[in-house]
Amino acid sequence: MADTPETLTMTLDGGDVTIKLRPDLAPQHVERIAGLANEGFYDGVVFHRVIPGFMAQGGDPTGTGMGGSEKPDLPAEFSKEPHVRGVCSMARTQNPNSANSQFFICFDDARFLDGQYTVWGEVTDGMDLIDALPKGEPPANPGKIVKMRAA
Template sequence: MRLFLGLIATICLAVTGGPAMAAKKKPVVVNPVEQRLPPPPLSDTQNLLYLDLSTGGRVVVRLYPNVAPKMVERIKILTRQRFYDGLTFHRVIDGFMAQTGDPKGDGTGGSSLPDVPAEFNWMPHVRGAVAAAREGAAPDASAEEKAKAENSANSQFFIVFQPKLSLDKKYTVFGRVISGMEFVDSVERGEPPANPSRILHAYIAADNPPPYTPAPPPPPVTLAPAPSLAPAVTPKPAVTKPAAPKPAARK
């Protein structure tokens, strides 16, 4: 009997391939980690954007073609066309962001170039982040309408004052301010601002831009002379004396 039981156990062991094979589990499939290409070095002047603001200084933005190559290329093209020179910050929300890049100045304009497809990436909307503005879509919008809005970036962009992580992977972050953020902080607030701040000039650092030049002072205001408070004097009518009669001729 013992011999019979031992023979059965030996056969079972041979079929299963031993305890190690019997306990072997299926391999766990792990989603691949998002590939993160390294950013260009800070010494790469082709990827440094200068924004000379009317608030008193130069803002330096580090561009990230490693995460948003299409939007970075668009910013470079428009900058070299002097597209941004003179444009206002038309929408500035305190504690949130400052938006610019619209030639119309009301948030509805853009360049003559085609829209840029979405390049949503892992970069967060922290202080100093620079992201492409785009159209919004209603919560109940169709998939087609949402896709159209997501792919509507063109020339406008915004600079974040305070972290807004709820925007992550919903807008294309393509740069970050590395110098001069205090000049962004000084931008006039409003939607639109009563006296909007401006981009005086925008440059790519590799193009050897001139030093920052402040905006010329506004022309002096000439005031009209104040009205006199003295009572008006009514001139007296001129008195005409009657001519003296001529003496009668002597006979």
């Protein structure tokens, strides 16, 4: 579709993170993330699971890792795209078709996830802000998304 957004701007306390969207890999997931972002769904949502050397996970409005949006879960859109530093991918349960609103951003090489999680974007600017998120499962004082919008 012609009006597919190309980027997502995630504002954190320290500034903006720019994510290049990848509708070529996961059109339904890009549409979901962009749609939820523009509805304000992610505003104020915390990163509830931040594991050094692995990834930062957020997108759950309850902040527990157990919640999601009211929209139906998405069918998997797995690709051969590698899970490397800066890659944005969808979190899910053991069911491959259970991605909803939660996502994670890789801090480092996590290629053991390749082909099992849906890659939908890549951080092009502001990765230092992701690196600076408070660590923990959950962090004592979790970092939060101030605002997130697709354009």
